[in-house]
Amino acid sequence: MIIGIRNEELDHRWLGATISEQNIENFLEEVLSKGIDPCGEYGEYHSIVTGLKSLSKSLKSASTVKGENACTIYLLLLNPQIIKNR
16 A cells, blocks of 8 residues: 655555555556656655455554645554454
8 A cells, every 4th residue: 555655756646545456557657657666665655565365464444644744645544453354
């Protein structure tokens, strides 16, 4: 999940988006067209892993709060919990 975007780097519509098989091509197309490292290696965006099939667990948050400072727009995850997938 994209939880932080440095201003003027990545379209803010990606904030809160979970990168998955369904949108990875669109994500890669956008970041590569802007010269952004796909891993966010230079701080263009920040992400958090919310689930791995191999671990059978996921990170869930009751809600999020959007914040902003001089150079970044970000999400705060409120009351995050690790849950076991069925």
